[in-house]
Amino acid sequence: MEKNLAKTYDPKSFEDRIYEMWEKSGAFRAERDPDKKPFTIVMPPPNITGQLHMGHALDQTLQDVLTRFKRLQGYSALWLPGSDHASIATEVKVVNRIREEEGLEKEDLGREEFLKRAWAWKEEFGGKITKQCRKLGDSCDWSRERFTMDEGCSRAVNHFFVQLYNKGLIYKGNRLINWCPECGTSLSDAEVEHEDRNGMYWYFRYPAADGGEGIVVATSRPETMFGDVAIAVHPDDERYREMVGKKVILPLVGREIPVVADPYPDPEKGTGAVKITPAHDPNDFEVGQRHDLENLSCIDPDATMNSLAGKYEGMDRYECRKAWVKDLDEAGYLVRTEEKVIPVGECYRCGTVVEPMLSDQWFVKMDQLAKPAIEAAKKGELIHVPERFEKTYLRWLEEIRDWCISRQLWWGHRIPAYYCQDCGELMVAETAPDKCSKCGGANIKQDEDVLDTWFSSALWPFSTLGWPEETEDFKYFYPTDVLVTGYDIIFFWVVRMVFSALETTGKVPFKYVYVHGLVRDAQGRKMSKSLGNGIDPLEIIDQYGADALRFMLTTGITPGNDMRFKTDRLESARNFANKLWNASRFVIMNLQDDDGDFRKMADLTDLKAAALRDEDKWIISRVNDAVRYITETMEKFDLALAGQRAYDLIWNEFCDWYIEIVKGRLYGDDETDKQIARAVLVRVLKDMLRLLHPFMPYITEEIWTYLPKGRAAKDNPDNFLIKERWPLYDEALTFPEEAEKLEMAMDIIRSIRNIRAEADAAPSRKLRAVMLCADGKEPVVRAGVRYIENLANITEIIFAASKADVPEEVMSAVVDGAEVFIPLDDIMDYEAELDRLKKEKKKLESEVKRVDGKLSNEGFISKAPEKVINEEKAKKVKYEEMLAKVCERLALVEKKVK
Template structure:
């Protein structure tokens, strides 16, 4: 069967994805042994990037592998409503397109508009997931804001509230003035910024003496209620209890002692502003201090700020500094680099803000989640992330779960306007459970998006209903995700799974590498260095993109990627196509037969042994999340062992009617299994080619076929054929180094204690090495170069008649000089302490590899040069 002489990926992709989906191959089959993954739901706010492509690819490798292993396999898809991000994007869109703010629509109409937007972008996300070849079960697709998940979210909230694990209180939170909502601690990104330290004079009451208080945010001083020193600080023990006059405000504030103060930092005196700093807030609680808010929700100064009221915080800072200077209250200003918190969505500087919020008590919930990882009921891959997880969990803080948004799960709390009772219920409340009043108002806030996604492994399977899917597929098998959401999502899923299912949500957590650009920089819109996976697919096809990402996915090592990285594996896809086409074109009069040992030639037994090893290595690599090793194994097996050696070795047999039948059957059997091994990485091309094989299959398609369990091994034949390969490689290397064309026939001489090997291998070495004659000698002849040496044999290539020895010696001498310079250059670099300490680990490792390669090449060239002298 001729499959056509060109590999056209886009035609295959359209055909096979729709076929797989129509035939319901993505749905789990019957069976008790299961494998399940719930997709990390992409946000509906935009396009999937190359990091998503990596994540999707590796999940699909696992899914397709386990499906072929015969497990009842579920990969459940879905999307995240992404509360803050989605509302931010839609509000911006409506302002720009219709010139209206959300308040002008009202809550109900605005939420309807967001739903329209969400449904459109959910379609975009689906299209991108399909384009990557992901074999997800679309019949089970979920959305973090769908009705089933809303039911689960309400049940969890109510149960935690009734157990006293959810509470409401006035606390310092991270407030984003731009998004208009609170952020969890994990949603704040801290970045070093060049700021200022303002040293301000605080005078004692009724005195000309003063102390110096340093601050980076002078605008908050309007809310100062005390100055604190450490209880053990001998410098200030006599002034504790005295009053200072707050500059610009002219009111008395006390000097207090509190262990929070670091006596070694600055002057050892700290101004206390309980309403605008989380640490100051705790000091205020301990000392029963007043809490004065000097900024509102838009980060403008409040009416209590006198002449500064209504000013933006940065405008107020300038005016306050100016006034302090005019009143001679500013001693000095110093440059100061410090970490500043920013909103992870819009990058606005976050403001510590005092307000009523809903919180989850995390410490009592975290205990079982810590034990599950400590006892390795849940394993992290790579293992180093276990320590990161446990360190964070040991210091876990209460989780602020309320968000000042309209898009999201509405908090299931109704306040009675008559008696003040708080009604908390899974269902809509129309009458106060305490006084019977119908004058109720629901809490305006929504829940943090991560609250609903924390339930994802069981809510998507039907919880709180006791569904068949929940019973069968929970706990799930594996979570594939990025390191940046270990705290946002992974930890919270483990906590909620242990709490509400009394079981872990998954057994393994595989943390994907970070995809960077070729210079090692993180990909970002601002740098313009990102790669769009759809553009990669358009240029190269899905299979080459997937294989490239798989072969680069080494555990714990970032991926440096640019568009050129996909080129070699596009060529690999073409190699697979062309090799299969060659096999099919040589299937004239093919008849499937049972292959017995005595029928097999040495090369047949060798390729079967290599196939057996590939099956074991690829299976082990996928199960241990070493995707790069699995992909490299198949690249080496298919291109080098199958194409370059086996196919080349049997070409003559395929022309001989007496010997072709065995060769045909071996080719087809190896190709059948090789395509199966490649299928998880390259699903489309393998499905297309597998369908063309002229043998009976037990399955209609490769996607539902069985994983290879090939176990034929012939160690003696493998060893002998490997020796033939080494001899041929040696002959080819000599030709390459001496500028002799590979296909140019050469004479070969050999000396050996026993010439049985060369007698048996004569024809194969001649064919593969392009050798005209092989002759045994007692000593190395003049005009020859050594191609191979072992304990029993030496092989030489006659080069004297093919080259100008004098000119070739001069060329090799020049090459030796060049290689010596390279070796010295790399050795000098690696002996430089500054380079080793300051350069990235990747660069240092790359330099070591270059040094090693140069040394190996130098040794080979010096050896050849010596033989020509």
């Protein structure tokens, strides 16, 4: 093994090696340990339809940060990985591949052959996803990896279905559902995405059957008129009171339909009258149920018109719309048109406009299941982070409709319902029956449909742990602790897991729902294939390293809010890793002798008794404070604040201050002081690596292996950083007096550096400093003289008793408790300062003249608001004061130049 870290930080040289080391040693495996508390996260299973995107990278990084944090805290931390079979998406992918490669449709192959190809797809792409997770640094327990269609999960799905069916909570019925003509399957309400589009409303007159004027009705979907069975008006709408109970004629079709009174129509919208098409609109379906109206379907599953549409039969729904409107217009039934923004429902997978359609499907009754899930949130048994997402969760549950769970697909969990082909008996069972329970016949056929993917995903937190069996894993690791998810799938997944868990286990599946936002592009747009603005996490890892990507993601987002992916922030994260690398390399170099053996270090077991210098106590105190802050913020899921505090501690306090201060001691002649300096460096560096490890696991583990104890990691995996313990806050490690001294010295050093920068004086230029201290602060400043002299390049510090002792010609700065003065003769290039002041004077004179011009303009004064006039007056005062100071300074500098 090399004695020290490589000169250049190159994550490619060690990230894969480190991950392999972790995995081979079993560092990710969670053991059931009665002496440890469990901490469990189940990974939201990525679909097997492709590769990870930046949203996955964010979601998984947040989970890994929490898991590594809890593992270091001493929990038996289980992060259970897996993938989802994604019925619709996967079937579409496999069907397309079969078409492209074999020129066949799935029906040409048959169900069995098609499923063989689907499983082959899973093996190919499911394996790719797990490799990508490993590149990201996911510390999952891969020995427990699950798939939603593996044997255990499938058994749980069948058990759950039968359990709900036997309770009367699952039923089959002919109801209105969402139908995707492209995917050829039903969808649940949550799988329909609504988008506002510019559309059109057509106003048609339905003539009265008795020869009267009739009623004008507006519709955005004229093609559904062939399925109209009534016109509804509000009972209190006086305009139509005499029409209720009478009939109107469906234009051109000639069919008579009744006018019914119902609370559904809004008298303030449109004409106040609504055409009722129960087979093609969910609200109309409810009206139809109340009035016992007929259900007439005029559109087939492939979105073409059927025989009910007469001469338009076989036309695509939108082709029919054009031809039908044209014919109605020519016949005089079109009254007017209106352009309007219309919400359109689309399939969440393919984007095709969904068609509401009557269909025989399987449903879950939601009223009874929703109530415990609502109560769990209201009682605080389920906590959303941020809290505002609880409203979203509750609103969806309170407005929930029965859940359509059957899908007209082949890939997925086939519904465990069986039909006797001889007597028609329906049997629902976890395993296929050998004979009919009614007639005893063996001619039995299973339901052709599969279950909605979310039906199986709803069981994920407990089916993955062995439920419905009372396995040891289930008893130890369930309920899980936190679910990490984006706000875009609260409906799809979170709600379903909660009500399913309460129904089956009697417990909420997790205590916390940590909701994060989306990763958007630099312009704030959602990443998508259509926009071509997606970013491949693996490409970013290849260029910047996994640690940089992880740190950028975790420190760039706050719970529940979106973040923009910006390259400069990624570069900043890489620069931070590089800073840590170089600082650690310096530390390691000073810990070892020429043979690579660690030099003698002081025993810091009793810090109070150790001969620590002020700077040692200060950095130990700062690390101790960071331990408390980072621990508290991590527990609250404020990971960005925790990561930023680690950044500030390492970059600003350790690298920029402590290392610079301690260099003189390391290169000095006092061997005892060297030993103390080395010991403090190792102590605080190790603690900082522990604090940073959840965010940047690779670089911290690599550095760890070059430090005492860590170097033995190759021979003993127990010495890996990943198996270390999280540092604990210790009240005894606070050194307020020493911290005050260092903080004061640092403030003064910063102020002197700022004066140098303002005067454009080189850092190498020797300066004198005059200090005017507030009451009681002089001893504090004197205690830091050596730091100020060394780090601000000051040759002499003079302590003034009063302002009268301060030289007249100085540049000054104010810090808390003191004023700092640098004589102009020491710092000033008077010729350059003269030019600068002349330019500044000219600029301020111009500003004063401009404001005077405005304020003397009667037109401005008479028309401008009083607030604007007062703002201009304030500007004048400010510019005149600045000009006076510049002129005063200019007079002094001119004397020096002469």
